[in-house]
Amino acid sequence: MEFRRLTDRIYYSMFDKEADRPVLGYVSGQKYSFMVDAGNSKSHMKAFHEALDKEGFKRPDMIAVTHWHWDHTFGMHAAEGITIAHEKTNNKLKEMAKWQWTDSEMKKRLETKVEIEFADTCIRKEYSLLSEIQVVTSDLSFVETMKIDLGGITAELHQVESPHSDDCVCIFIPEERVLFIGDAVGVDYYNNCFLDKDKLRSLIGAVEGFDFDTCVLGHAEPMSKENILNIMHSLLNRQENS
Numbered sequence: 001m002e003f004r005r006l007t008d009r010i011y012y013s014m015f016d017k018e019a020d021r022p023v024l025g026y027v028s029g030q031k032y033s034f035m036v037d038a039g040n041s042k043s044h045m046k047a048f049h050e051a052l053d054k055e056g057f058k059r060p061d062m063i064a065v066t067h068w069h070w071d072h073t074f075g076m077h078a079a080e081g082i083t084i085a086h087e088k089t090n091n092k093l094k095e096m097a098k099w100q101w102t103d104s105e106m107k108k109r110l111e112t113k114v115e116i117e118f119a120d121t122c123i124r125k126e127y128s129l130l131s132e133i134q135v136v137t138s139d140l141s142f143v144e145t146m147k148i149d150l151g152g153i154t155a156e157l158h159q160v161e162s163p164h165s166d167d168c169v170c171i172f173i174p175e176e177r178v179l180f181i182g183d184a185v186g187v188d189y190y191n192n193c194f195l196d197k198d199k200l201r202s203l204i205g206a207v208e209g210f211d212f213d214t215c216v217l218g219h220a221e222p223m224s225k226e227n228i229l230n231i232m233h234s235l236l237n238r239q240e241n242s
């Protein structure tokens with residue numbers, strides 16, 4: 001796993017398109033270390049732990065997820081610290097924790113459009129044994145916002161309106177001027193890739209309000225505030241029939 005330095009106290013591991021593994025973030029406080037997103041499996045979490053061990057960094061004391069999608073949450077059961085999610089995220093995870101992970105049940109969920117093709121394909125790539133899938137809710141949950149003092153550095157969790165999913169959380173690190181944005185800038189794959197422009201407008205307002213230089217995205221290279229706002233504005237101006 002490739003581990004990259006963003007600032008003195010913020011690192012991340014790269015996304016991997018093969019089984020849709022997202023970027024995982026790491027914030028190093030004097031007291032606590034903090035991880036953004038839990039990865040898509042136990043082995044994704046393990047690879048992250050090993051990358052930290054290799055650098056001599058402490059394994060995360062706290063792990064917060066940005067939204068419910070499998071690639072960001074299915075590694076949560078393998079976390080060693082305290083896990084944190086928005087209440088809406090946990091509601092969805094609670095529902096998914098009851099799902100059975102067999103070939104036939106997964107096919108049924110595709111037929112009934114409970115699950116989407118892309119997630120099904122990637123889940124099958126990540127898990128050679130479907131029975132290893134474990135979905136859990138987080139230890140702590142919050143609504144709206146949560147601030148965590150990590151020791152000399154703060155993690156601010158903010159629920160934002162997003163066209164990607166109803167439970168999106170952005171994590172702002174004011175001291176380093178970094179915003180973890182997850183997949184918030186994206187269409188809703190669970191609703192025929194619908195782009196809700198009202199929600200996008202609301203997200204643009206929220207992102208403009210954070211005082212950051214760099215944002216970290218779930219499945220792309222980090223980018224400047226100017227770039228992410230340009231992307232959001234071009235999405236907003238997209239012609240739906242083109």
Ligand SMILES: [Zn+2]
Pocket residue numbers: 067069164183
């Ligand atoms: Zn997502």
